[in-house]
Amino acid sequence: MSDTDRPWVIVVGAGPAGLLLSVMLAKLAGIKVQVLEANSKLDVSLRAAYYGPPAAVELRRAGLLDEIRREGFQPEIFCWRKLDGSYIAGLDYRKVADNPDRLFVLPLDQLGALLYRHASTTPGVEISFNHKVTEVGQDKDDAWVQVETSTGLHRLQAKYVVGCDGASSTVRRFISEDGGFPGFTWDNQIMTANVRLLRDPTPFICLNPDFRSWLTWEKILYPFDKFGYSDVQFIIHSEHWHLLARLSKNPNPDDDVWRIAYGEISGLTKEELLARQPEKFSVLLPGNPQPEDYKILSINPYKTHQRLVDSMRKGRLLLAADAAHLCPPFGGLGLTGGIVDVGGLYDCLAGIYHEKAEESILDLYSEVRRQKYIDHTDPMTKANLRRLTELDPDRALEDDKFLKLLDEIKNNNLEAQKEILMGDMKLYYDFTQHYKDKTPIVKRA
Template sequence: MPKINHVVIVGAGPSGLLLAILLARNLSIKVTILDASDKIDSNPRAAHYAPSAVYDFTRAGIIDDVREQGFTPKGICWRLKDTTFLAGMGREPEQAEFAMVVLPLDRLGPLLVKHFESLPNTEILWGHKLVGVQQDADTATALVETTKGEKKEISGDYLIGADGASSGVRTALFGKEYPGETLKQQIVATNVYLPFDERHGYWDSNFICHPTDWYMAARITKDGLWRVTYGDSEDLTREELIKRQPKRYEEILPGNPKPGDYKLMSMSPYKLQQRCAPSFRVGRIVLVADAAHLCNPFGGLGLTGGFADVGSLYDCLHGIHIDELSPDILDKYSSVRKGIWRDMIDPMSRANFHRLWDPAAEKARDEFFKMCDKACEDPVWGKSMAQSVMAVRHDFEQYFKSKGGDGVGGFVDGGKA
């Protein structure tokens, strides 16, 4: 008798949809997704998926479609504002099975929805805002209000909070406090047609180092759309940031382009956060991705960490479903994923950010650039460094009883230490 019949996921973002596809396609579990909006988020957001994410795209059966719509990038580098090359690695696209792939989230989202809705026992309820949660020994319930003012209770064996930084699920569990800090700098993410590669010799991903005019420019589609994410003053309002965009482009980008020199498609200001929830599990309610933890976007560790949460949680629910793991494995999920955020995602994302502008990070930046040079000189070592992002994952299947695990996150006699 299967242990899990129905999972309710709050949030139709990339992490919620990926988990939903994994559960529905591979385990035939009924999945209901609730989302307060009436459509997929189209704001400029992440576009780069590391090998650790590609691993779970493969498990979900979506990687072929993602690769068909996206592309494998050619290299990442760091430059000065005048475009002087500082360091780089991965100039040739990786040919490995789980090589990075690039596809903007606003294009990945509809692809995920299409896959999810093609599976049996699946449903997305748009316009369903979570206003509270309840649970008992056997079920977890989402209390929702629809855009028409209806009140509903939707119950499942488990309730997953994948509803982003302002998560209603996390708020229902812990209140509005989200431990951590808001960084002083603000960023503006823009999507623009401006051929940096043709005009300035840019690689597919470029980080520009400067005390005030730092930015990232990365190609994100096959037809030449670029993501430009730059910093601006913490004192400016959203409206002021949007109004200043042409001025900032002219100030910071090579060639000092004016509005007639490019085609701006979209833009969205963001505050930078480094935060982590007190726990990722309370009974039958579990948090993933931005609902559980936040970091700045430089280096792509926010989405990478979110997808790694999904892979770990899928392992756990899989094990519970087939009686290989106890539900108590979710405590191990919480402690492991929190530890990876604390020990890897938070410090690495901070280092990635400070490398762009902070004079105090100059020594660490030089050491990092030496490591990039070594990766170029020694392809074998470089490949191992590129794959090191896999460490953000954690394999919970190793705790399956049939593999020598004890079902709760440890090992029986003779198992792994």
């Protein structure tokens, strides 16, 4: 293969991070990219849905944000509650409704499909499914991967190889010193389910519109918001802690899908966890619903990890997103952090390609993105999980500084509220400030 036919970058993994990186490199900088995906199709398992402001910035740069906002929705109220549904404290995202970078929602299967549509139609991007990378290496001038395909083992070469191959990354094994992924795995398992209402609610008398104190003459469960649910609620409880979040907002609420993510005992098998699910739902959800009261669209157990790789660069080999760092899914920082990695890596690679930056900018990429995880993602996600699981809900406003602050500023300090609502912008970093030539990138013909 001649140098002009060869990709300049090989991206391992057609997850959201890999697809977005390929779109940005090819569309914005004219860089040829080959994406290698081990599976025969995109991974549609239920995971990310909520993305913070710095992800909006990068997706806008990629020219995708408007379409993503049209397919998804903007959530309004986030709050923390007790298991009986009573309200503790919250955040109102309508206060930043005019901010173009505000938080947005689109379930990962839809986001992945949208990114794939764009990546597969962007000139300069080639996506190869059933291409499992088994080895990665480099010399002075090039990086290479060994791929397993239906026709056997092949070696592919490019200037750089980027591992966007997720939590069990193969590329990471060739970057970190001992192949390790420093950090720890939390004891609890998390059961995550997407659910949809089954039937229209029958009429009921609601004495207290704020959640569960109502009088009904017939048990009904959904729609959640008829019971005073907000778009997102974190329920604080030592045993029955959970997150209940809206995944879609449709003209007909019967079509809406909700996400329930709840803590479960470690060590149980998937079958054991599934057997416990009906009892858990009846405790977690209002109306003590039985299985005939809801429809589970998908359900999966997850282990949660707090991990960060020692380095996101070794020569021509690079890492981004879950391949480099993991965090619990309470706070929407996992893929948000991954998308910000991708935007930063795009600037670094495009800068090198267009001779605006030295190769050493890739060391800075690794240093800055790791530090952002250490300073923001790691403490925020640990605190979010501990707030749910360890706090005494009856003393939450006294014992938890964050909830206390939300309560104090709720009526009088709009600026402080906006700062919290846009707080994840701390993850953002502009690598183009290190370009030696600051003129805009012009795609080569």
